[in-house]
Amino acid sequence: MEKITEKLLLEKSSPKTSKLEQIKSLNLSGLNLKLQDLPICLLSRLRSLERWDLSRNQLQELPQNLDLPALQFLDLSDNQLEDITSLESLQHLEELKMEDNLYITISDHYKLMVLLPRLMMLNSKNVSSTASHVRYVYTENLRARIIAVWEKNFSLPDPITAEKMLSLETNFVNMTRQQVKFGPSSVSDFTKWRVKTFRVSGSCFGCFCLPPVSLKPLHVLQCHSKLDSCDDFSTQLWSCSFQPQEGSELSVFSGGLVATCGGDTLCLIDCDSGMVMKKYKVAGEEFFSLAWSTVLMSRGDQDSAQLCSILAAGGKRGLVKLIHPRENFAYGEFRASRKSLSVLRFHERQGNFLFTGAYDNRIVMWDVGGVDSHYNFKVNQLLVMQISSTPLHICLPAASSLLCGSDDGLFYFNTQPSSSNAKSRCMEMEITFPVYKNKDKDHDYRTIDGLSLLTDDIIASKNFQYNCIYLWSWGRTAAQRPDKKNRLVSAVVLAELQWTNTDVPYLSLSTCPDQAYIVCGDDEGRLWTYDMSNLQNILRDKPAKPLQPTKILEWPGPVRKGSGPMKGPSINTVAADPELRYVVALSDQNMVIVWKRAETDGSS
Structure with a gap:
């Protein structure tokens, strides 16, 4: 009973x-x-x-x-x-x-x-003070000791093979758990557990032991054309994202599955084969953003709920489309704004929480819930956050923290529910950058057109008209405001990454935290890549000058029938899968460019 x-x-x-x-x-x-x-x-x-x-x-x-x-x-x-x-x-x-x-x-x-x-x-x-120390100071010290074990005792095999890498990983993790001792003996079990979680998240061993990243162009696709015309080289493509691994139901495809949007079309592309597996067209829509999540899907009273992957997309019409790709079914929609939607973002840990940003200068937090076997669902509006300009990017560095990059700067909101049940929120803090001091009549540098987490604490962000990418610490930046009275806080910049000079706005960057990798396209079809696997050593040296890119991937120059090689377009956005097997770039000329990580077999 x-x-x-x-x-x-x-x-x-x-x-x-x-x-x-x-x-x-x-x-x-x-x-x-x-x-x-x-x-x-x-x-x-x-x-x-x-x-x-x-x-x-x-x-x-x-x-x-x-x-x-x-x-x-x-x-x-x-x-x-x-x-x-x-x-x-x-x-x-x-x-x-x-x-x-x-x-x-x-x-x-x-x-x-x-x-x-x-x-x-x-x-x-x-335990607030102790918890903060454990989450940031203790963790970073532990990470440094793990790196020291690697540098003292290990190196990559030559040649690199899967068997040798597996053996190396096992030996490294075992030695690390034995040798890394930090704090009193009463927390030794926690230290070993934390070392193991570094490995699971890919933030430790993976950074050292993967061979150097070498990406090669694999496919150039033209799959968002108006009226399916092969002559459409004007449709802007704006957003792409890889299907999350947890709850993945489409793993039957041979490569990473990426969703892309632009014009009136959403596409699901198998990166390895270059095949468009599914396509959704909505007449009169122009999609600007999309986001994946996993939610619970109930199977009836007798069966337990299971995780399923869903896709949300929105754009010019202010409507959010909810799609269950496995069943090729758009199961619902809801109005998020009377203006166009500029950005969508699901919460990583609470998959039913969706944030939408729109041209009415508002960010709204929704609970989209799960779905039942008949695709019944319910959407609740939880919070409304007012901002001074159009939200462009949303970043969630902690459970109740939201950073929004906009046309007028970078702002912090607290998304924690309040006891008063008030649904309206104003920004609590603005984060400023050193480049603001260079403002003149032609440049104000306040548009944040790139924003993404590199680690739990380090954020990569980009200011329009500035030729560098900032790496800065969220924890140390927020700690400058202990009394919560000062609303203007300077970002604690750790390093700058050299990027291109351009007056083209909204060229977004992407990070691959598990592989410590950053990539950003430019206005000539190139990808600027930055391998940050040696980040701790880099930051220890406190670089005074911007760090050069690890490699700039040149525009592959696809040939247009009857016209010869095409000139490099602007790369509006990029995305990498968690294992960095693929990087997908979207252009302003209706082209999806798939880059694949070259296999290392030791023969070269």
């Missing part, structure tokens, strides 16, 4: 309501609950739940991927918890109680501070 039913949840909740979606507080204490007693389909409907008491039960962990976007307080006291990583999906959690769990250690407390970016209170104690 089921212990947790909809009737029981309503009885144990407050305020009293007839809908699970309206419950704000829930007391399930002392019911002898185990993991199998917690039905994720029912619990995932608690979209407004803020406080949850699960004390005095028999829980060893919580359900994986439990989505409770409003949960701020959780009491797990007096259980049998062993695996605290199951709490990672509760990204808005601010207060957690875990007393009287026999197997929970200090190392587990440290893990929670990393896994839960908003955690401030642990077992009724304020």
